Structure formats: C-alpha cells, structure tokens
Amino acid sequence: MATIPSNRPVLTAPVADQSALDLGLLVIRLVVGVTMAAHGTQKLFGWFDGGGISGTGGFFESSGYPQGETMAWIAGLSETLGGIGLIAGLFTPLAAAAILGVMINAIAVKGTGEFFAPKGIEYDLVLACTAAGLALTGPGRVAFDHYLPGLRYHRLAYGIAAIALAVVTAAVVLIIRG
Secondary structure: OEEOOOOEEEEEOHHHHHHHHHHHHHHHHHHHHOOOOOOOOHHHHHOOOHHHHHHHHHHHHHOOOOOOOHHHHHHHHHHHHHHHHHHHOOOOOHHHHHHHHHHHHHHHOOOOOOOOOOOOOOOHHHHHHHHHHHHOOOOOOHHHHHHOOOOOOOOOOHHHHHHHHHHHHHHHHHHOOO
C-alpha cells in the first residue's frame, strides 16, 4: 500500500514488465498490419487473388457505393498504408484510424444480422476493435513512433482523436453510400 498526501491508504497495482507489453503490442501490430496490408494490395493490385481496382470497384458499386473504383482506391490505400503504418509503428494512431474506418464500413456493408464468419461480422469486428485498442494504447517502444519527439510518449488524446476521425470519416462514406 502507498499513501497519498492526506495519509489515506491507496491500493496500487503491480507495474507490468514494460518489455512484455512492448513485445505484445509488436505482435498485435505485426499480425493486424500484415493482414490489412495484404487486403489492401488485393484491392489495389489484384495480388493474393484479389479483384484489383476494377473488380473491387464493381463490388463497391454493387454494395451501393457511388464511384466504385474511387472507393476501391480509398479502401485499398487505407488498408495498405494503415497496415504498413502498424507494422512499422509509425503514426500509429492514424494508421489504426485508417483501418478502423474501413472496418466500420465493412461491418455496415455486411449488415447481415449474423455474427459468425463467413457471412457475419466477427472478423471485421475483431480487426476494428484491435485497431481502436492500438490507437488508444499506442505502439509500444518497439516502433518508429518511439523515436519521434512528438510521438515518443503516446497520449490518450491522440488515440481518442484518431478513433473520432475514423468514426466521422466512416460515417461520411456511409452517408455517401446512402
């Protein structure tokens, strides 16, 4: 127990090993980052049996989005650059926001009322929540952000702002979708 100036006892939690936290965040960033970057390259370049811009654009149009190919570019770049940002731990809150925004749209498009894959939203929800969690926690010390003066010490406000940006941007895209 520790005391505060008023001499009232306060319970304190044990401090976690920072190295373990950093490695855990690195694993999460790498898995989600690689997954999202691969999905983005499917949209942009047709890699990994993806549809490329034209195929993905057709999917977007059939899902109610205007200018399907433009939306394919936006989604593909968001996933690819967001994924690379998570992998590197560079501008992590913004990288997470890019992924969160895309996943909010994916969940809205599926809107099947089902939870479990392959038709449900569970996969998209896990990616969205993981991205939001990374926006809030920051990348850990094994990241480029750790070496940038303004980002070295992650602030909760950055994560909250990134999540707000993702939600507002996703809402605008969904409104455009109609």
